[in-house]
Amino acid sequence: MKRVLFTLVIFATSLIADVKFTHIFDIYDIAKEENKLVIIMLSREGCPGCEHMQDVVLKDIGVSEFISKNYIIANMDVYEEAVPEELEYFGTPTFYFLDAEENILKRVNGGENAKKFLQTLKEVQATKK
Amino acid sequence: MKKLIPILILGCFYLINAASFLMPDQAFKPYAEVNEKMQVEIGINLGKDIYLYADKVEVKLLAPETLTIEDVKKPEITMYHGEKTYFKSPNFLVTLAVKQKLEIMQDVKLSISYQGCSEQGLCYEPSEQEFTLKVDTSKLQNVADTQEKSQQSVSSQTQELSQTDSIANTIKSGSTLIILLTFLGFGLLLSLTPCVFPMIPIISGVIISQGEGLTTKRAFFLSVIYVLAMAIAYTIAGVLAGLFGSNLQAALQTPWVIYAFSGVFVALAMSMFGFYELKLPDSLVTKVSKNSNRSGVVGVAIMGFLSALIVGPCVAAPLAGALVYIGQTGDALLGGAALFSMSIGMGIPLIIVGVSAGKFMPKPGEWMIMVNAIFGAMMLGVAIWMLEKIVDPSIIMLLYALLGIGFALYLGTFKTEGHILKRTISMIIFIYSVSLFVGFLAGSSSMVKPLSFLQIPKSGVSQSSHQGLGFNVVTSIEELDKLLEVNKGKKIMLDFSAEWCAACKELAEITFANVNVQEKLKEYVLIKADVTQNGTNEKALSRKYGVFGPPALIFFDKELKVMKSKTIVGFIEPKSFVAHLNSL
Numbered sequence: 001m002k003r004v005l006f007t008l009v010i011f012a013t014s015l016i017a018d019v020k021f022t023h024i025f026d027i028y029d030i031a032k033e034e035n036k037l038v039i040i041m042l043s044r045e046g047c048p049g050c051e052h053m054q055d056v057v058l059k060d061i062g063v064s065e066f067i068s069k070n071y072i073i074a075n076m077d078v079y080e081e082a083v084p085e086e087l088e089y090f091g092t093p094t095f096y097f098l099d100a101e102e103n104i105l106k107r108v109n110g111g112e113n114a115k116k117f118l119q120t121l122k123e124v125q126a127t128k129k
Numbered sequence: 130m131k132k133l134i135p136i137l138i139l140g141c142f143y144l145i146n147a148a149s150f151l152m153p154d155q156a157f158k159p160y161a162e163v164n165e166k167m168q169v170e171i172g173i174n175l176g177k178d179i180y181l182y183a184d185k186v187e188v189k190l191l192a193p194e195t196l197t198i199e200d201v202k203k204p205e206i207t208m209y210h211g212e213k214t215y216f217k218s219p220n221f222l223v224t225l226a227v228k229q230k231l232e233i234m235q236d237v238k239l240s241i242s243y244q245g246c247s248e249q250g251l252c253y254e255p256s257e258q259e260f261t262l263k264v265d266t267s268k269l270q271n272v273a274d275t276q277e278k279s280q281q282s283v284s285s286q287t288q289e290l291s292q293t294d295s296i297a298n299t300i301k302s303g304s305t306l307i308i309l310l311t312f313l314g315f316g317l318l319l320s321l322t323p324c325v326f327p328m329i330p331i332i333s334g335v336i337i338s339q340g341e342g343l344t345t346k347r348a349f350f351l352s353v354i355y356v357l358a359m360a361i362a363y364t365i366a367g368v369l370a371g372l373f374g375s376n377l378q379a380a381l382q383t384p385w386v387i388y389a390f391s392g393v394f395v396a397l398a399m400s401m402f403g404f405y406e407l408k409l410p411d412s413l414v415t416k417v418s419k420n421s422n423r424s425g426v427v428g429v430a431i432m433g434f435l436s437a438l439i440v441g442p443c444v445a446a447p448l449a450g451a452l453v454y455i456g457q458t459g460d461a462l463l464g465g466a467a468l469f470s471m472s473i474g475m476g477i478p479l480i481i482v483g484v485s486a487g488k489f490m491p492k493p494g495e496w497m498i499m500v501n502a503i504f505g506a507m508m509l510g511v512a513i514w515m516l517e518k519i520v521d522p523s524i525i526m527l528l529y530a531l532l533g534i535g536f537a538l539y540l541g542t543f544k545t546e547g548h549i550l551k552r553t554i555s556m557i558i559f560i561y562s563v564s565l566f567v568g569f570l571a572g573s574s575s576m577v578k579p580l581s582f583l584q585i586p587k588s589g590v591s592q593s594s595h596q597g598l599g600f601n602v603v604t605s606i607e608e609l610d611k612l613l614e615v616n617k618g619k620k621i622m623l624d625f626s627a628e629w630c631a632a633c634k635e636l637a638e639i640t641f642a643n644v645n646v647q648e649k650l651k652e653y654v655l656i657k658a659d660v661t662q663n664g665t666n667e668k669a670l671s672r673k674y675g676v677f678g679p680p681a682l683i684f685f686d687k688e689l690k691v692m693k694s695k696t697i698v699g700f701i702e703p704k705s706f707v708a709h710l711n712s713l
Contacts, residue, residue: 048210049250078254082671090153091246091253110150110251 019064024074024081031072031100037128038098039073042089049111050093060114063121070125097124150251151176157253159241161260167268171241171260172204172220181245183213185255188221192238196266199226214245227269237264305463309470316474332436332483345484351429352483356476358433360469367468368461384519394512398505437472506536526576527569533562598641598650600624600657605666606673609658613689616654620713621685625676627661632700633680643703649710684713 022030024040031038043050054075057063067073076083078092086104087096095108097120106124111117150156156179161171171188173181183206190198202222206213225237240259246252332355513528540555541547568579603609613621626633640646660667660679674683674691682697695713697706 044252046212047252048246049252052250082668082676084675085672089254091150091251093251110247110249112250 019058019067019073021075022072024076027072027074028100028102034072036100037071037105037124038096038100039067039071040087040096040098041073041075042078042083042087042092042094042096043075044078044092047092053093053111053117057111057114057117060118063114063118066118066121066125071121095120099128150247150249151179153253153256156247157181157243157245157256159243159258159260161239161241161262163262163264167225167265169223169225169237169239169262169264170220171223171239172218173241173243174218175215175245176247178248179245180207180209180248181215181219181243183215185242185244186215186219186221187242188223189240189242190223190225190237191240191259193235195227195229196225196235196237196264196269197228198223199270200224225264225266225269227266227271233265233267235264235266237262305466308463308467312467312470313474316471317477318474319471320475320478332432332479349480349484351426352476352480354426354429355433355436355483356473356479358430359437359476360433360472362434362437363472364465364469368465387515387519391512391515394508394515398508398512400505402502402505502536502539506532506539523569523572526565526573526579529576530562530565530569533558533565537562598647598655600655602657602659604659604662604670606670609656609670612654612656613685617689618687620653621656621689622650622653623656623658623674623683623685625658625660625671625674625679625681625683627659627679635700636680640701640703640706643706645707646703646710649707 027038027040030036041050041053043054058067078089083089087094089109091109093111096104097106097108098104105127106120108120112120156176158174158176159172160174161169163169173186175181183203188198188201190196200223202224204215204217204219204221207216208214209216221241223239238259238261240257242255242257244253244255332352509532510529513525513532516528517525537555537559540551540558542552542555542559544552565576565579571580573579601612603612609623624636626637641650658667658670660671674681676683676698680699682701684692684695686692692713695709697709701709
């Protein structure tokens with residue numbers, strides 16, 4: 001019984017939407033394969049805005065469902081990883097929305113609340129050919 | 130979870146109107162200005178909802194090196210999200226101090242670095258701003274330059290040699306009483322040098338000229354008058370230095386003055402070795418001596434005063450130390466008192482001589498020549514020590530070596546006669562000096578460990594992992610660009626590598642060690658981008674070439690363009706690598 005409960009709990013938590021981050025190396029290949037757009041989140045350890053986005057906004061059911069349906073998302077720590085030159089940022093978090101051909105569609109500086117972020121996600125998605 | 134709670138609470142109002150964020154130049158507006166006390170007020174005006182990380186804000190003094198930051202008054206810190214932050218635009222009050230005085234109006238270059246966030250959910254990248262301000266350094270305080278001195282690698286031996294230095298240090302650190310006592314001691318020591326000898330005949334003359342029936346009391350009284358008058362002369366010199374010589378220390382920093390002073394010390398040393406005698410013109414000395422039989426308190430006082438001038442050049446070295454100090458503090462009272470105390474110390478033996486009416490005169494002999502020689506060597510040492518600030522360390526070492534060898538030979542290292550102690554000491558000096566000389570020849574510049582080059586170097590340091598392949602190592606874009614420019618038109622391979630990267634090691638030890646690969650790579654200019662440190666420069670380098678992590682091999686064409694399709698990321702087998710090189 002305990003085991004069943006445990007599995008259920010695991011199952012339930014996995015249902016609570018959680019965006020799955022993909023490694024930056026593969027992101028464009030997967031996006032091409034799955035015909036999705038790409039989000040690159042530039043963040044840094046200890047930045048309140050980044051934590052809020054990761055822990056609250058990206059865990060929002062509406063946001064996470066929309067992302068897993070339409071986007072491949074990668075997170076880069078600007079202090080730990082070498083951010084590609086064309087992805088400029090003056091702060092963290094910065095979100096880049098790109099297509100599978102690495103063209104930048106939109107750049108968002110800083111965090112947004114779940115409602116606004118979802119709106120952005122939809123707007124970018126709408127520009128997709 | 131702990132981290133989550135404040136974020137959740139915050140989330141209620143957080144990001145509600147996160148429409149647009151301020152650009153960095155609007156969020157942070159750094160400023161700096163000089164107030165009437167010549168303090169620098171430097172700070173950052175913050176935009177709306179912007180706060181700074183307190184420990185990321187740093188004020189640095191970039192130039193000139195003659196100034197230092199004495200104190201920074203920091204604004205109040207607010208705790209926010211468990212971080213120390215500044216919520217109100219912080220203002221730092223920077224108090225500068227003078228290490229070495231050169232010019233009065235100085236261009237002071239300061240920088241403030243900072244990093245902060247917007248409460249609306251954006252953290253800005255660290256930034257730095259430089260300011261150049263005009264500061265009137267005459268309104269700034271001096272600092273003890275002890276830090277600066279400790280930074281210089283002065284060996285214990287040179288410190289002992291530098292009379293000027295140790296005297297200046299004593300007065301700076303001690304309280305007034307200790308200062309005066311120390312100076313008394315210095316004076317006593319000085320009186321044991323040959324410097325005082327010219328005074329002995331004069332004071333004897335003064336006392337004896339009083340004729341017979343001179344009581345000990347009167348002899349003592351006259352001697353004291355004589356010594357006091359002498360002391361006054363030195364005191365005046367001290368006070369004058371305090372009043373007018375405030376630039377003495379600064380003057381001692383300019384190269385030509387250092388050369389000149391150094392030369393003076395060499396000249397003094399030569400006189401110590403008996404090449405010539407340093408004294409006032411004979412006519413003056415005779416005049417003084419003639420009058421030495423003048424009776425009365427005033428006559429004796431005048432004699433004492435003039436004697437001080439006669440001995441002056443001889444005590445130049447310690448006197449310079451005292452005067453330098455007085456110049457530094459600008460404290461005429463303390464300086465005068467210190468010099469007075471010193472001359473009293475010098476005078477005590479004279480008083481004894483006077484009272485005993487020449488009965489306790491030190492007898493000149495071979496030991497006096499020895500004392501002379503020791504002082505001569507010391508003064509040469511001081512001359513070299515003064516040059517230390519402006520001359521290459523290895524040259525200084527050579528000079529010390531020559532001085533030491535010469536002095537040891539003078540003492541008679543290889544002579545069979547002489548006291549065993551003297552010969553031992555001279556032998557020790559000789560061996561040390563010879564090792565200094567050997568150290569100089571080997572390119573060492575450490576006075577303490579001249580022979581350190583004999584130590585076995587740590588293993589592995591010089592071992593290259595790419596045996597047989599010559600990689601030029603770069604760590605920044607500038608270095609790389611230079612190398613690229615030089616090698617334009619050649620085949621260039623750039624290898625991103627780091628010590629912590631296992632695949633890089635495999636690449637080096639398996640692929641680059643392969644004979645076929647090495648044969649192929651001979652055609653290439655090999656550059657290694659070492660990103661072990663992964664600092665700002667290294668990151669910029671990685672970013673420029675889109676390298677996410679080592680290893681990565683990048684090939685340039687003849688126009689120095691990256692052949693993107695030919696980039697290899699990760700480990701590659703020798704065979705495939707040769708094939709890859711063939712495809713280029």
